Amino acid sequence: MSVVTYTRLRVTDPTRWAAAALDWRRWAALAGVLCGEFGPLAGRLRAAWSGAAAEAATARLGTFRRRLVLFRLLCWRADQILSEFAAALTRARALLDRARAAVGGADLVIGGTGPGQADLAAAVEVAAGADETARARLAEVAATPVAPAAAAGPDCTATPARVRQWWAGLSPGERMWLLACEPAAVAGRDGIPVADRDLANRLLLADRRESLLRAGTDGDRLRGLDRLAARLEAESGPRSYLIGLDVSADGRAVVAFGDPDRAANVLTHVPGMTAGLSSLDHELTRAERVAGRAGELGPTAATSSVVWLGYDAPDFLHEAWSARQAEDGASGLRRFQDGLRATHEGPAARLTVLGHSYGSLVVGKAATGALDADRVVFVGSPGVGVDSAARLTLPADHVFASTSISDPIQWLAVSPGTAARRLLPGPPVTGPAGDLWFGHNPSDPAFGARVFGSQWDGGHLGYWEPGKPALDALAKITLGEAP
Structure with missing residues (x-):
């Protein structure tokens, strides 16, 4: 076992490890192209050739394709491990x-007590921990796939903790066999580690695109899926993890930047009205900015940011006037957070859940029950379903809110009585509404949350603008600090 030292860290170039991870990701993409060609080839072979030799040739093609699938999984696994290693070294x-x-500019004194010693010690500790983790994970890559000896896993009613217990009881070879042979059974299960779900969902991505093509779906959703696929293969920025994907209706997706199972700080971002596959790229950019800024402000610990579009977001105003879709989404959000807690490695992570616009109502509904979160944040909110932070299950000082003075949500999403007054002749109603459509404005100090500042010209979507106070506040909250 090597020892990480200041001298070794000083000459280490994290970009070389990131480049190695990218190479493995490219190999996986190439193998995917080959896998796509083998399906039609086997079909044409069966149609034009029969007999014992034809059967043997078809079987050989099938074996080769299965090996290509396994090769893709191993490439992605190496990509995951090296990407996380490069991020930690950065x-x-x-x-x-x-x-x-x-x-x-003076020389650092190793083991001294002067300026910079705490950061120096933390740097070596972060690098040493990353080195040991990468070694242990790479050792599992060599496991030979083998069919599980036991029966199928827990049924769909099992808790994420129970699913995690079952998955952990399998050998590395059994887990790899399930990922290769039954990815659909793994891809969407809360309680299975994020890195494993990422492998399964990436393996299914081409099939899901084909299902959209066969259904003659609208071009916006198909283009949104293609943009998601490109994001997963991006050559810059933090490594993306595809945790969940459903291409039916408007589409649902769960995507993380950085592995939340190995991060000390995890932010779950819940988008609002009109969110779907066609607009997912914008939500991903916002989440990535929080993860990036948190990494700059708090490099001692890893931060992961997750876009959770696991509910049917309203498409039109007449849908957004109802809390039904938020209530439906709340239970799924609770289960997802339970899964994050169950699959996390090492000391418990700090879990923060952020709701934007109608997504804040989803978070509010979830937070009136057993939502596994250390902090919740509401931005650009039309109300969160309760009139006071005291009605949530978190302590009031763990509830944060902000609404830019230029955000139209405070004027458009008012209660019916206030809306009527705004439409009547006479002097205009000025100032932020206290009573919004779904309860008291969480950004009003009277609600009881900790209100943080946003830039005055941010509008409804400016909370994630780089270099502005709202983004810094969101990053600090994610890190467990005061905004």
Whole structure:
């Protein structure tokens, strides 16, 4: 076992490890193209050739295709491990640079007590932990796939904790066999580790695109799925994890930046009205910005940001006037958060759940029950279903809210009585509405949440603008700090 030292860390280039991860991702893509060609080839072979030799040739093609599938899984696994390793080394180097800046260009004294020593120690610790984790995970890649000896896993009513217990009881080879042979049974199950669900969902991605083509779906959804696929193969930014995907109706998806099972801080971002596959790319950009800024402000620990579009978001205003879709989504959000807690590795993560626009109502409905979250955040909210932070199951000082003064949600999503007054002749009603459509404005101090500032010109979508106060506040809340 090697020892991580200051000298070794100083000469380490994280971009080389990120490049190696990208190479493995490209190999997986190439193998995917070959897999796509073998299906039609086997069909044409059976149609044009019969007999014992034909059967043997078809069987050989099938075996080769299965090996290609396994090769893709192993490539993606190597990509995951090396990407996380590169990200950790990047954070370690940031701490090292901060330590060197603290001494003003002078030499760092190893084991001293002067400026920069805390950052120096943290840098070496982060790098050493990443090195050990990568070693342990790479050792499992060599496992030979084998069919599970036991019967099928828990039924669909099992809790995420029970699913996690079952999955952990399988050998690495059994888990790899299930990922290769039964990815659909793994892809959508809360309680199975995110890295494994990512492999299963990536394996199914081409089939889901084909199902959209066969259904003659609208071009917007297909283009949205293609943009998602491109995001998964992106050559820059944090590594993406496809945790869930449903291409029916408007489409649902759950995507993480960085592995939440191995991050100390995890933000779950719940989008609002009109969210779907066609608009998912915008939601991903917002979540990625929070993860990136949190990494800059708090490089000591890993931060993962998740877009949870696991509910049917309203498409039109007449749908958004009802809380029904938020109530339907609340139970799914609770289960997802339970899954994040169950699959997390190491010390418990700090879980934060953020709801934007109608998504804040989903979070509010979920937070009136057993929502596994340490903090909740409401931005650009039309109300969260309750009139006070005291009605939520979290302590009031763990509830945060912000609404930009230029966000039209505070004028458009008012209660029926206030809306009527705004439409009547006479002097206009000015100032933010206290009573919104779905309860008291969570950004009103009277609600009881901790209100943080947003830029005045942010409008409804500006909370994630780089270099602006709202993004910094969201990153700090995710890190467990005061905004």
